[in-house]
Amino acid sequence: xxxxxxxxxxxxxxxxxxxxxxxxxxxxxxxxxxxxxxxxxxxxxxxxxxxxxxxxxxxxxxxxxxxxxxxxxxxxxxxxxxxxxxxxxxxxxxxxxxxxxxxxxxxxxxxxxxxxxxxxxxxxxxxxxxxxxxxxxxxxxxxxxxxxxxxxxxxxxxxxxxxxxxxxxxxxxxxxxxxxxxxxxxxxxxxxxxxxxxxxxxxxxxxxxxxxxxxxxxxxxxxxxxxxxxxxxxxxxxxxxxxxxxxxxxxxxxxxxxxxxxxxxxxxxxxxxxxxxxx
Amino acid sequence: xxxxxxxxxxxxxxxxxxxxxxxxxxxxxxxxxxxxxxxxxxxxxxxxxxxxxxxxxxxxxxxxxxxxxxxxxxxxxxxxxxxxxxxxxxxxxxxxxxxxxxxxxxxxxxxxxxxxxxxxxxxxxxxxxxxxxxxxxxxxxxxxxxxxxxxxxxxxxxxxxxxxxxxxxxxxxxxxxxxxxxxxxxxxxxxxxxxxxxxxxxxxxxxxxxxxxxxxxxxxxxxxxxxxxxxxxxxxxxxxxxxxxxxxxxxxxxxxxxxxxxxxxxxxxxxxxxxxxxxxxxxxxxxxxxxxxxxxxxxxxxxxxxxxxxxxxxxxxxxxxxxxxxxxxxxxxxxxxxxxxxxxxxxxxxxxxxxxxxxxxxxxxxxxxxxxxxxxxxxxxxxxxxxxxxxxxxxxxxxxxxxxxxxxxxxxxxxxxxxxxxxxxxxxxxxxxxxxxxxxxxxxxxxxx
Numbered sequence: 001x002x003x004x005x006x007x008x009x010x011x012x013x014x015x016x017x018x019x020x021x022x023x024x025x026x027x028x029x030x031x032x033x034x035x036x037x038x039x040x041x042x043x044x045x046x047x048x049x050x051x052x053x054x055x056x057x058x059x060x061x062x063x064x065x066x067x068x069x070x071x072x073x074x075x076x077x078x079x080x081x082x083x084x085x086x087x088x089x090x091x092x093x094x095x096x097x098x099x100x101x102x103x104x105x106x107x108x109x110x111x112x113x114x115x116x117x118x119x120x121x122x123x124x125x126x127x128x129x130x131x132x133x134x135x136x137x138x139x140x141x142x143x144x145x146x147x148x149x150x151x152x153x154x155x156x157x158x159x160x161x162x163x164x165x166x167x168x169x170x171x172x173x174x175x176x177x178x179x180x181x182x183x184x185x186x187x188x189x190x191x192x193x194x195x196x197x198x199x200x201x202x203x204x205x206x207x208x209x210x211x212x213x214x215x216x217x218x219x220x221x222x223x224x225x226x227x228x229x230x231x232x233x234x235x236x237x238x239x240x241x242x243x244x245x246x247x248x249x250x251x252x253x254x255x256x257x258x259x260x261x262x263x264x265x266x267x268x269x270x271x272x273x274x275x276x277x278x279x
Numbered sequence: 280x281x282x283x284x285x286x287x288x289x290x291x292x293x294x295x296x297x298x299x300x301x302x303x304x305x306x307x308x309x310x311x312x313x314x315x316x317x318x319x320x321x322x323x324x325x326x327x328x329x330x331x332x333x334x335x336x337x338x339x340x341x342x343x344x345x346x347x348x349x350x351x352x353x354x355x356x357x358x359x360x361x362x363x364x365x366x367x368x369x370x371x372x373x374x375x376x377x378x379x380x381x382x383x384x385x386x387x388x389x390x391x392x393x394x395x396x397x398x399x400x401x402x403x404x405x406x407x408x409x410x411x412x413x414x415x416x417x418x419x420x421x422x423x424x425x426x427x428x429x430x431x432x433x434x435x436x437x438x439x440x441x442x443x444x445x446x447x448x449x450x451x452x453x454x455x456x457x458x459x460x461x462x463x464x465x466x467x468x469x470x471x472x473x474x475x476x477x478x479x480x481x482x483x484x485x486x487x488x489x490x491x492x493x494x495x496x497x498x499x500x501x502x503x504x505x506x507x508x509x510x511x512x513x514x515x516x517x518x519x520x521x522x523x524x525x526x527x528x529x530x531x532x533x534x535x536x537x538x539x540x541x542x543x544x545x546x547x548x549x550x551x552x553x554x555x556x557x558x559x560x561x562x563x564x565x566x567x568x569x570x571x572x573x574x575x576x577x578x579x580x581x582x583x584x585x586x587x588x589x590x591x592x593x594x595x596x597x598x599x600x601x602x603x604x605x606x607x608x609x610x611x612x613x614x615x616x617x618x619x620x621x622x623x624x625x626x627x628x629x630x631x632x633x634x635x636x637x638x639x640x641x642x643x644x645x646x647x648x649x650x651x652x653x654x655x656x657x658x659x660x661x662x663x664x665x666x667x668x669x670x671x672x673x674x675x676x677x678x679x680x681x682x683x684x685x686x687x688x689x690x691x692x693x694x695x696x697x698x699x700x701x702x703x704x705x706x707x708x709x710x711x712x713x714x715x716x717x718x719x720x721x722x723x724x725x726x727x728x
Contacts, residue, residue: 079612086533113614123605126628126726136613139623174727185609192613 032057032196032226033078038092040073040082047073049250050092060218060227062241064234070250071230075198079115080108113140116189117198121205122181124173129165132173132184136192151191159187160217179210183217197221199229215240234274238262246270318702321695325418326479328353329398333413333495338487349475356472360462361400367459385453392428396421397473409491417695418476425470429463484699492659493683493696498703500662504673505645508655511580512587512644517637520591525621528599549589554649556586561653576668579655586650587640594636598629628726631719638715642708648677658682676704
């Protein structure tokens with residue numbers, strides 16, 4: 001796998017000179033996810049158009065853009081949640097740790113275990129707080145009571161939720177507030193020990209205070225996990241991310257460090273979007 | 280539309296809606312009131328000493344010492360009746376052959392009514408039929424038989440243009456001036472002393488088997504049979520139905536023509552008349568597959584399960600579809616496979632809806648008559664052991680209600696049993712429903728938090 005990864009890195013680097021591959025302009029040595037002319041189609045509609053980018057490991061990458069620009073579709077391609085949509089197919093290559101995500105021999109459940117996901121609306125199971133977090137470890141074969149309990153505690157601590165729920169572990173998760181539910185979903189995703197965490201507008205259903213806590217949490221996860229966050233909210237992208245990608249009608253317009261993209265974007269479209277001229 | 284006419288339409292609609300609901304409630308009341316009143320009559324009634332004697336002799340319930348004291352008192356009250364008859368017989372014998380012939384028929388009628396009312400006369404050999412071994416066990420029936428003793432029902436044909444009018448002719452007229460004349464007044468005045476009616480709470484109606492095609496005893500065999508059939512049907516239909524529903528929702532390709540055909544077939548199956556299922560059960564399960572030599576609980580359960588299968592599939596399908604998509608997404612995103620997602624996330628969330636479907640189909644299975652006529656039900660039978668359900672037919676409430684109301688020898692004499700059976704069936708279905716509603720509420724509450 002390491003060899004395959006090196007090879008793909010090499011090909012990626014070779015293409016840096018190509019102006020079509022602007023997503024690779026700053027490809028770091030430790031790219032975690034690499035898209036190469038990657039497209040997603042819903043029927044005949046090309047929702048993501050030949051995107052090429054390398055998402056760095058251990059950093060927070062934000063994907064911004066107006067509604068319908070394909071940013072969620074791109075995100076959901078990484079753990080193949082798009083498979084659920086009938087008529088959805090892909091072209092090009094999308095590589096996680098040197099492994100082709102849409103390759104013929106990939107085990108999708110194993111992939112999803114490595115790539116955690118947090119959804120737009122908090123979606124805890126109608127089970128207890130404990131059972132929610134323990135769901136992942138249990139289906140992956142961890143049976144011992146103490147093992148499960150320690151994973152649950154560890155995950156809840158990482159999601160900065162432990163202190164609030166440690167006395168209500170055996171109450172129904174749907175009794176928690178929206179923000180707590182979302183952090184519970186993050187804890188649930190962390191409990192399967194993913195390498196990568198996908199967040200699909202994780203705060204769009206939350207109030208500002210809860211949003212603030214989630215953003216703090218994302219900051220705390222930086223370095224331990226690769227985080228990819230799709231957001232509508234440009235300020236949020238500016239606050240939490242190291243790298244930002246701007247997408248527009250399925251195309252990747254610009255991908256750069258957050259500070260650069262928001263202060264001196266190289267594309268006119270990006271400039272227009274971040275200054276609020278459209279979107 | 281103008282504001283006033285819009286308001287008028289609203290009001291009209293409210294009125295129509297409320298009145299149709301009220302009409303429905305009224306119908307329900309009209310239906311349930313007699314069932315309830317009549318049905319309670321099977322459990323609570325004024326039971327005579329004959330009831331207590333029958334209970335002791337046939338079912339060994341009740342206190343022997345108390346009964347013997349009661350019987351002694353009752354026989355003491357009845358003694359003059361038999362003495363009067365003996366005196367009368369002596370009297371007409373003395374009058375010669377013509378008198379004997381004149382009184383033979385009316386006397387026999389009186390004796391028959393008396394035997395119905397009080398049981399066999401002292402010294403008579405024990406009758407073969409259970410029904411003839413005891414007098415009237417219920418006071419309300421005893422009053423009716425008393426009327427038959429006192430009055431002979433004749434028809435008045437004086438107007439040739441009309442049908443004969445029934446008229447009650449006092450029997451006492453025929454015996455004017457004989458030793459039998461005082462008997463009628465005596466029986467009328469002393470009937471309660473002869474039968475000693477007492478308010479009786481008779482739970483045995485549920486737990487006792489019947490003697491002599493429901494003249495005596497209860498409906499235990501029918502109740503047990505209905506229970507076996509219902510549970511059997513559920514045991515077959517629920518796993519099949521839920522698995523089918525899972526397949527249809529989660530696995531079947533939605534656009535496939537074949538799957539659409541299957542769906543249409545399921546809908547059609549739900550509308551097939553139940554008698555057709557009965558014939559199918561006979562032709563398929565008994566004659567073709569041969570699950571049993573003839574009617575059996577097993578064959579009946581299988582037939583009922585086919586009948587309720589569409590209901591179970593439909594309800595489970597709806598319930599599974601109603602599970603929020605986000606649960607499924609969350610489970611899949613955690614690396615759970617499809618099967619695990621179904622078993623651990625989707626089915627638990629769909630359980631309340633599935634339960635509702637099971638309840639509705641249980642009620643349906645418990646009450647269906649036509650499918651079990653050919654496959655499981657018999658009019659008379661003993662309660663079955665669990666093992667016998669594989670090979671033996673059983674009496675069952677719905678069929679026996681029909682049977683007792685239409686095909687019994689003396690339909691009028693066992694009205695209380697008919698009402699009691701209907702009431703028991705309604706209560707059984709109600710009980711099943713409330714258990715499931717309770718379970719459903721419990722699970723929903725746990726899911727909602």
